[in-house]
Ligand code: NAI
């Protein structure tokens with residue numbers, strides 16, 4: 452058996468789509484996988500622990516984090532929503548997580564950021580991690596907060612974080628936009644493993660996409676993570692074109708990288 456870099460890893464958002472997809476895969480990266488969510492994740496299996504916690508509850512988050520070596524933080528609101536919902540889960544929740552990590556000596560975190568941090572770049576632009584953020588809503592703003600929060604905790608306390616700006620991680624690309632943004636579950640796991648195991652991570656922003664021919668994102672500033680995607684949206688291209696209409700180039704959802712997220716709100 453190979454030696455695992457981390458003994459116990461905490462996976463937040465374990466009841467969600469990506470949490471469910473990663474539950475088995477992440478067992479290769481640790482001896483004990485602690486699963487947490489405010490929703491039901493089911494009984495703990497072999498090599499698993501379950502801790503129910505709302506990210507907005509600082510005391511519950513502290514207990515959730517105590518005793519873990521690394522965190523894969525997926526928990527939170529994952530779509531554009533009214534600010535109050537985003538505030539509690541994604542902003543207060545991220546603060547609670549990093550405070551708990553500081554108090555309990557956690558040294559490395561993988562943070563599920565999002566392409567919506569830069570959703571207002573155009574689909575005709577290619578950006579890297581040094582490009583200024585251009586969030587496309589409250590959700591994207593909350594992920595930008597998480598990126599800055601984690602940079603502060605690295606600069607001040609040395610907690611290393613990889614902010615993965617995940618594109619669209621689903622079993623298959625659903626539309627033409629996702630031919631550029633798609634990230635397979637296996638590639639997501641490869642990317643997280645790279646972030647968890649690279650000897651020196653620092654504070655790193657990396658775009659989470661598979662090896663898609665059409666891309667808006669350049670990961671040259673994160674080569675030290677050692678991520679080599681093995682899947683590609685290209686195999687779905689003909690099928691996606693056949694079942695989706697010709698795009699309207701006047702539609703903001705077609706102009707901007709954030710897609711339909713740029714059309715959500717206001718919420719009054
Ligand atoms: P999801 O919505 O399926 O899962 C999120 C989980 O977080 C849910 O199980 C939910 O119960 C939990 N959660 C929400 N608020 C919480 C709170 N206050 N306390 C505790 N748990 C809470 O989302 P999905 O697709 O699994 O995404 C996981 C993460 O990756 C999210 O942070 C999302 O923003 C991010 N992401 C996902 C992308 C994708 O394509 N699936 C793309 C970009 C980012």
Ligand code: 15L
Nearest residue numbers: 529530565566567618619632
């Ligand atoms: C996200 O950040 C969302 O969590 C996910 O549900 C998708 O909508 C994805 O972005 C996307 O941009 O396709």
